[in-house]
Amino acid sequence: MTDTATQPVADTAATRTDDTAYDVPADATAHTCSYCGRPFARESWLALHRGLAHPNELDDEEIEAFRAAHDEEEESLSTFRLQALGALVLIYFGFLMVYALV
Amino acid sequence: MTSGRRRTVALVVCGLGWLAATGTASAHGGSLAGGGRESLTIPTWLFLSTGGAAVGASFLLASFVTDRAFIERIHGWGRPLSGGFEGILRLAGQVVGLAGLAAVLVVGFLGPTNARTNLAILLVWVGWWAGLAMTTYLVGNSWATLNPFKTLAGILPTLNRRYPARVGSWPAVGGLLVLVWVEVVSPLADQPRLLASVVAGYGVATLVGAFIFGPDDWFAHADPVERVFRYYGRFAPFGRDEDGLRLRLPGMDLSTPRLVDGPDEVAFVVALLWVTTYDGLVTTPAWRDLTTPIVESGVPPHLLYPVALAIGFAFFLGVYRLAVRFARDISDTYLAPAVLAQRFAPPLVAIAVGYHFAHYLGYFLVLAPSLAIALTSPFANPAVVPTVDLPAWFGALALASVIIGHLVAIWVAHAAAYDLFPARLQAIRSQYPFIAVMVFYTMTSLWVVSQPEVALPHL
Numbered sequence: 235m236t237d238t239a240t241q242p243v244a245d246t247a248a249t250r251t252d253d254t255a256y257d258v259p260a261d262a263t264a265h266t267c268s269y270c271g272r273p274f275a276r277e278s279w280l281a282l283h284r285g286l287a288h289p290n291e292l293d294d295e296e297i298e299a300f301r302a303a304h305d306e307e308e309e310s311l312s313t314f315r316l317q318a319l320g321a322l323v324l325i326y327f328g329f330l331m332v333y334a335l336v
Numbered sequence: 337m338t339s340g341r342r343r344t345v346a347l348v349v350c351g352l353g354w355l356a357a358t359g360t361a362s363a364h365g366g367s368l369a370g371g372g373r374e375s376l377t378i379p380t381w382l383f384l385s386t387g388g389a390a391v392g393a394s395f396l397l398a399s400f401v402t403d404r405a406f407i408e409r410i411h412g413w414g415r416p417l418s419g420g421f422e423g424i425l426r427l428a429g430q431v432v433g434l435a436g437l438a439a440v441l442v443v444g445f446l447g448p449t450n451a452r453t454n455l456a457i458l459l460v461w462v463g464w465w466a467g468l469a470m471t472t473y474l475v476g477n478s479w480a481t482l483n484p485f486k487t488l489a490g491i492l493p494t495l496n497r498r499y500p501a502r503v504g505s506w507p508a509v510g511g512l513l514v515l516v517w518v519e520v521v522s523p524l525a526d527q528p529r530l531l532a533s534v535v536a537g538y539g540v541a542t543l544v545g546a547f548i549f550g551p552d553d554w555f556a557h558a559d560p561v562e563r564v565f566r567y568y569g570r571f572a573p574f575g576r577d578e579d580g581l582r583l584r585l586p587g588m589d590l591s592t593p594r595l596v597d598g599p600d601e602v603a604f605v606v607a608l609l610w611v612t613t614y615d616g617l618v619t620t621p622a623w624r625d626l627t628t629p630i631v632e633s634g635v636p637p638h639l640l641y642p643v644a645l646a647i648g649f650a651f652f653l654g655v656y657r658l659a660v661r662f663a664r665d666i667s668d669t670y671l672a673p674a675v676l677a678q679r680f681a682p683p684l685v686a687i688a689v690g691y692h693f694a695h696y697l698g699y700f701l702v703l704a705p706s707l708a709i710a711l712t713s714p715f716a717n718p719a720v721v722p723t724v725d726l727p728a729w730f731g732a733l734a735l736a737s738v739i740i741g742h743l744v745a746i747w748v749a750h751a752a753a754y755d756l757f758p759a760r761l762q763a764i765r766s767q768y769p770f771i772a773v774m775v776f777y778t779m780t781s782l783w784v785v786s787q788p789e790v791a792l793p794h795l
Contacts, residue, residue, distance in 0.1 A: 255672040264670060273670045274758070283758035286404070310761050311402055318396045325389050325396075336382055 278303040380786070387735075387782040388775040391742045395771045398750045399764045407751050411591050414584035417574070422581075426481050433482035436464070437539070439714065444532025448717035454528040455710040460535070461525050462703040466696035469568060473689045474586075477569025483562060485539055486555055489546035499553035504600035509607050511560035513645055516611040520618055521641045521795055563604060567685045568692075570595060571744075587744040590682040591751040597678060603653060605681040605688075610652040612691045614645055616784040624793040637794035656681075659769040667757060667766035679752045680770060683745040687777070690741015694734035694785055698726055731785075738781050742774055 256273055258264045264273035265280040269288045274280040284292055285300030292300070401407065436459060444456030451457045472479060480486075515538075518524065524531050538561075546554040555562045569575065573586050589595075596602055617623055618641070627644075631637050660677045669676075705722040749770060753763035 255675050256670045257672040258670045262670075275668045275670060276759075279758045279762065286758055307759060307761065314761055314764065315400060318399055322393055322396050325393050329386060329389060332382060333378070336378060 384779045388779045391775050391778045394743050402760050411588045417581040429481035430487045433484040437484035443714045444528045451526045453717050455714040456528045458707040458710050462707045466700040472568040473571040476572040476574030479565035485542045489551035494550045496550045499549045506600050507558040508560040508563045509603050571689050590748045596681040602677050602681045605684050606653050608688045610649050619789045620787040631794045659773050662769035663766045667762050683748040686744040687741045690737045693737040
């Protein structure tokens with residue numbers, strides 16, 4: 235399931251690149267998708283990718299990994315939403331006050 | 337899921353409220369462009385930062401929409417349009433295109449020399465570059481059919497040499513920059529004879545290229561005008577795919593993978609964005625003040641304009657590539673930088689569209705009656721031609737369209753990022769550098785639009 239890529243997969247000679255051109259640093263750990271060969275920096279991203287790109291080909295273990303990664307993602311997303319909301323409120327009231335003063 | 341959708345709807349409502357708020361703010365800047373500084377109720381810095389903040393806030397709002405299926409539904413929405421009238425329509429379009437070209441050449445060389453009454457000038461600038469370009473992104477790309485040079489090239493014989501793949505779209509990039517340079521520095525909008533000569537010259541160059549490499553390859557890769565209209569047309573609600581004509585939501589087709597394919601096409605999109613800015617930038621008082629010492633120190637103005645055009649293009653391309661590199665680092669992805677550069681270039685077309693609309697809608701409406709008069713009597717030279725006086729609130733429309741172009745771009749990039757990355761937070765993070773660049777670019781654009789227009793200095 236986990237693979238350490240030693241060579242960049244990207245075909246740098248080609249002038250046309252599509253979504254399958256990758257550039258993995260030589261010393262980096264890559265979790266490579268066994269269905270399409272796309273490398274990921276994190277295992278949870280690989281699990282998410284398998285669920286999104288190859289939903290009909292997964293075994294039980296991979297489905298379980300996708301569910302776990304998805305739940306984890308939901309959690310970090312709600313944290314992000316709170317931060318984004320905070321930033322919006324800040325921008326809104328910041329401008330409200332500036333407009334009141336100017 | 338339902339609570340997610342309800343949240344989405346609530347956020348969209350909030351977003352509209354935000355837009356309405358920025359609309360009021362923009363109105364003040366608009367009256368500045370209309371003349372009369374006293375009507376400006378807020379300082380320029382506040383006006384500019386409001387625009388920048390609107391773009392930043394829109395990104396935050398877009399980031400709340402995390403339902404993949406919802407995003408895909410919006411971008412996938414559409415229905416095929418079919419009809420047997422296409423053949424007739426195509427023939428009619430080709431005839432109209434050829435008639436237009438003939439009118440520009442004949443009236444340009446033989447008609448009245450007054451720019452305000454000459455049909456060639458009005459047809460090229462008001463009818464074609466303002467009017468037709470606007471219908472291209474508001475309705476659909478008709479230039480692909482109307483293009484008289486393509487019709488002529490289709491009739492003429494061809495050597496059908498292999499178009500060198502290595503060259504790609506770079507001739508189109510260079511061609512676009514050269515065309516804009518000629519448009520800016522020469523009195524193309526004032527002298528009908530000159531305009532007709534340039535159109536004829538461009539026509540000869542195009543036909544020679546199509547003669548050597550075949551019209552299909554030439555217009556697909558090397559012709560800059562065809563490419564501009566093709567990208568503008570991707571914004572439009574009516575488009576063409578494998579199944580024929582198709583209706584879709586405006587701008588949403590820009591997220592299609594492989595729309596921009598290769599570094600040359602990325603450069604073309606960036607060039608398109610840069611030339612629309614350059615066009616406005618060189619008529620601002622700030623440009624005049626900045627370049628006056630340079631010209632006074634002995635630099636020939638004829639050198640100044642192309643060099644500034646090239647430097648600006650290099651700067652825009654450099655900033656875009658830098659943003660791509662940052663985006664790649666932040667999102668911690670192993671996708672090649674070229675992949676990111678290609679997927680996030682098409683949203684820039686939406687920004688170029690917003691800027692074009694801001695620039696040319698008023699121009700078109702003011703001069704449309706003159707064009708209509710010239711069309712009915714091409715060789716007459718009336719002393720007075722009708723024009724439309726635009727209402728004072730019109731400037732606000734221009735500013736709103738700049739902002740809306742950015743909003744569409746943010747949304748399209750958001751969708752492209754979701755398509756590209758498996759983790760949603762990763763997709764959102766990948767947009768940070770692009771949003772930073774966009775905020776800066778919005779503020780620059782708003783500043784250019786809000787400046788009074790001065791005559792091109794030094795020439």
